[in-house]
Amino acid sequence: MTAAPIPHPQSSAHNNTVSQTPPVAVLKDLVARLHREQNRIQNLLSSLGFALRSFNNLNQFLEIVPLMAARVTDADGGALVLLKPNGQPRLEQLHCQEGQSCQNMRRSLERITREIALSYPTSPSSTSFKANFLDEQLQNDLGEEVHLFGTPILVKNEDRGRLYVFSYDPNYSWTSTRKKLVQLVADQTSVAIANNELANELRKKERLDRELEIASEIQDHLFPKKCPIITGVKLAARCQTANRVGGDYYDFIPANYEQFSSSPQQFPSSVPWSIVIGDVMGKGVPAGLIMTMTRGMLRAEVLNRHPPAKILNHLNRVMYDDLEKSHRFLTLFYSEYDPQTRILSYTNAAHNPPLLWQASTQSICKLDTWGMLIGLEIDSQYEDDKIQLEIGDTVIYYTDGFTDAVNQEGDRFDEERLVATVEQVCKQGDRPQTILDFLFDRLKQFIGEGNRYEDDMTLVVMQVTEDS
Structure with missing residues (x-):
């Protein structure tokens, strides 16, 4: 910074003043x-x-x-x-x-x-x-x-x-x-x-958070608000997402239009009900969008009253193009329970086979058929199978987020631990909600307090009871 220059003398008088x-x-x-x-x-x-x-x-x-x-x-x-x-x-x-x-x-x-x-x-x-x-x-x-x-x-x-x-x-x-x-x-x-x-960036994040919040709210509304009342069956279900929006899917779908009434179901339903569980590859909003699309298409297809394998065959053909473009696939286990006969018909599209606890033999078996992922090949074929359930039998539907959960030592909960835990709780003769809570509590203990879930986890427990 330079100082302002001192004025130069303009006259001899001024010069004398300055000099003085x-x-x-x-x-x-x-x-x-x-x-x-x-x-x-x-x-x-x-x-x-x-x-x-x-x-x-x-x-x-x-x-x-x-x-x-x-x-x-x-x-x-x-x-x-x-x-x-x-x-x-x-x-x-x-x-x-x-x-x-x-x-x-x-x-x-x-x-x-x-x-x-x-x-x-x-x-x-x-x-x-x-x-x-x-x-x-x-x-x-x-x-x-x-x-x-x-x-x-x-x-x-x-x-x-x-x-x-x-x-x-x-x-x-x-x-x-x-x-x-x-x-x-x-x-x-x-x-x-x-x-x-x-x-x-903060405003963009706020907008994204709001969009995720809206997507999460929509997805929450699409999941069944409560389990249906079915003759001779007790149900419990829970989906715990890793993020706000998840790719896990479960649903209870009645066999006729009357059951879709918005009025609460007061009495047990004796019509067949479809019990479905699925998992979109990936997490977040993209997986959630595919889950929502699957729910709508499957509900419409169920009302056509086709056998389970044919329903998945149609679903695969309809969804194939969209899934291929999004580079995502879907695993799905579809079953239909008839309260009149206690027969569970099912087919599997590469999903984790549900575990069946058979009360008469005190043993566990898997419900599985051969089938490819939904969206992998347009001409995939699926197999039908069925099983006669008895009073006390319990079916555990689950997604791989449950068995893939990892603890602090890097060990997975895996299917073997799940089978042992299911066997332990089913021997006690507990009801579905108690079984579901017990399984989630055991998983939480395994992962450790404070550790977050890395994947979506869903359980559906169905137990055959007395008709009354």
């Missing part, structure tokens, strides 16, 4: 002027800091940046050049002190930035080269009579533009103090840009 002024008084006057200048600069920088804290609109802040840079350095004007998202420079703001013309500066910046846009690639690696080229071309274009200084706008160590300050005064010089003041204004500009980008 004590040196101490001259020094005091010089110190006072320096102090006033220092206060002026501090006030300007304080105003810039206030604007940084107060302005919600980045453009409002950028408008005053060249003005502040010029005033704190007593220069004639300033220019702010920022890089566009594609890496090309753009003249953002230009300011000149009153009475000065900036037309040559504007023309030079606009012409040089156009040349850069036409001549150089937009890759981020070329940013520093463009900045150097801009500095050199601008100085050459303006000539030596313009005192120009430029400093980078750095955001996270990335060059995002340049702040230029210039003066037409032939006695003007770029002292180290003036350069530091320009760099200080540039740093404030970098903070404003970084804050704006952070605010945009």
